[in-house]
Amino acid sequence: MxxxxxxxxxxxxxxxxxxxxxxxxxxxxxxxxxxxxxxxxxxxxxxxxxxxxxxxxxxxxxxxxxxxxxxxxxxxxxxxxxxxxxxxxxxxxxxxxxxxxxxxxxxxxxxxxxxxxxxxxxxxxxxxxxxxxxxxxxxxxxxxxxxxxxxxxxxxxxxxxxxxxxxxxxxxxxxxxxxxxxxxxxxxxxxxxxxxxxxxxSHIPARAAGGGMVSDLREGWREFAGRPWLWSIVVQFAVVNAVVAAAEAVYGPLVARDELGGPGPWGFALAAFGAGTLGGAFLMTRWKPRRLLLAGSLCVFPLALPSAALAVPLPVAALAGVMLLTGVSVEVFGVSWMTALSQEIPEEKLSRVSAYDWLGSIAMVPLATALAGPAQDAVGRTPALWGCSALVALLTAAVLCVPDVRRLTRRTTTVTAGAPLGSADAEGAVGRLG
Known part of the structure; x- marks a missing residue:
């Protein structure tokens, strides 16, 4: 390609x-x-x-x-x-x-x-x-x-x-x-x-005739399930996004109301997160980590910090600092993830793989936000927040045990989309797994 x-x-x-x-x-x-x-x-x-x-x-x-x-x-x-x-x-x-x-x-x-x-x-x-x-x-x-x-x-x-x-x-x-x-x-x-x-x-090759929608979905699933680095991170973020959403959409406003002085401090913390995402994106215009997913996954650990900060709870200034760091980290992961998908997934399957990624990212969010209130009633808000933090840290550590996550590297040459990494077209690539 x-x-x-x-x-x-x-x-x-x-x-x-x-x-x-x-x-x-x-x-x-x-x-x-x-x-x-x-x-x-x-x-x-x-x-x-x-x-x-x-x-x-x-x-x-x-x-x-x-x-x-x-x-x-x-x-x-x-x-x-x-x-x-x-x-x-x-x-x-x-x-x-x-x-x-x-x-x-x-x-x-x-x-x-x-x-x-x-x-x-x-x-x-x-x-x-x-x-x-x-x-x-x-x-x-x-x-x-x-x-x-x-x-x-x-x-x-x-x-x-x-x-x-x-x-x-x-x-x-x-x-x-x-x-x-x-x-x-x-x-x-x-x-x-x-x-x-x-x-x-015009630069995209014409689509070959397929066997129907079900066949296309099955082919997309094979592409998704056949790459351990891909499905393991999607599974990780199915839970991470869910517990982060529960902490920030449900527990955050409650902690702000009861401990921090009202909605103003929570809005300030969220603004700090937004500023962090801008800073993280700017950082990634300059930094090209060679081990894409290793760098990105290490930057998922800070996503455990906002829940922990709310559990304490930290003063507003410290909470805003945590949210700023989290925003930067999210962008390091996000850019690294998009780069890995662009590099490794054949062009004609990008949207199907993206759909599985989206599905994993959002499917559990409504359930988690709906259960946040009952969880607080059952165990208390502070233990629930510490639980959210622990889940993020444990799942991220588990993903780093997947060899392909640690080994996938950035290529320095463009490889034909869909070509296997061991093909002649990829002989000069740096991005071979292992």
Whole structure:
């Protein structure tokens, strides 16, 4: 597989990987993140302003998550079967329509809970098809020695837009109301879809005729299950993401209310985490760890620290420091992980593998957040938080026992996608396992 940046050269003054497709993908991601982060806040306020309870807010959020989990694997298979940019544009169109209808309901007054749940569910369907297509498109666009730097800049742009979007969304809700912020998000999906329609996929080989959707899913599973480093880390993060979400979404606000002086200190800590993600992404534009997954997995250990800090609990300044370090660590892992996937997974299977990765990352989050309250009632908040911390540390230590996780190294030359590492094409590669 020829590197995409070689086929679609960048303009003078841009880095070698900063070609047309990469620029379009990054710009579209910034636009959608600016809108979506504010819309998350707006959706919650829309439910509350319509007379709903905190439980109703949770139902609307769950209505988005359930179809996301159900359709992810189908979305991944479809994105590897069709041109990925078409799947992305179609998903953006669905999100534009669902979020636009949500905005109209709120602006018209007195939206019903079932209506908001249905429209949120449509948004989840769109995300299920968009996510694997988007990751597959990005990883097929930038492959080779500079992929890690490109992914780091992409993630830095996304995080910056997310932080700005949350701040801007909160301010606009106060001035304009939740309905208009939802309408802005719908417009952002339209703009992003238009940008993605101009992506050039001529560098991607035409898909060979397959044996149907079930056959595609089975082939994706074989690719996923046949790589111990891949499935072991996905299993690890199925639990890690779940317990981190429980700690930060449920226990964090409770500790802030009871021990730290209210929501302000917790918001400050979360802002520190956001700043850390920006710093970590910037770090990864400069640093290229040779042992990708070893470096990334070692940086998962700090994810145990926020739960421990809340269990103590640490003073606000120390908690913010812990969250800043955690944000940096998350990005070191995230960029290393994306680089490993781009390097090791054949181009024509990227979206299916990405779908299994997404599924593992989110499937247990709703269960963990739902059980956080009963766990606190059963054993107490402090032991529950220490348990979250211990699970992160133990699972990360277990993953480091997998030889392929410790040995997988960064390649210094681009290998044909799908070629076995022992092939003639890979003889000059540094990235051979073992």
């Amino acid at each position: 020829t590197s995409a940046s070689a086929v679609l050269p960048s303009r003078p003054g841009r880095p070698s990987w900063g070609g047309r497709n990469y620029t379009l993908l990054t710009a579209a991601a910034v636009v959608t993140n600016l809108g979506s982060q504010g819309a998350l806040i707006a959706a919650a306020f829309a439910v509350l302003e319509s007379g709903g309870s905190g439980g109703d807010v949770g139902l609307v959020a769950a209505a988005r998550t359930v179809p996301l989990v159900l359709f992810l694997l189908v979305g991944g298979a479809l994105a590897d079967r069709l041109p990925r940019h078409r799947v992305m544009v179609a998903a953006n169109a669905l999100n534009f329509l669902s979020q636009g209808a949500f905005a109209l309901l709120v602006l018209a007054g007195e939206p019903r809970l079932w209506q908001m749940m249905a429209l949120s569910a449509l948004g989840g369907v769109g995300q299920a098809f968009f996510g694997p297509a988007s990751e597959g498109m990005l990883m097929s666009t930038v492959r080779g020695e500079d992929a890690g730097r490109a992914f780091a800049f992409y993630r830095m742009a996304m995080h910056g837009a997310g932080i700005g979007g949350a701040a801007l969304g909160g301010a606009l809700i106060a001035v304009l109301g939740a309905g208009w912020v939802l309408a802005i998000d719908a417009a952002a999906f339209a703009v992003a879809g238009a940008l993605r329609a101009f992506l050039d996929v």
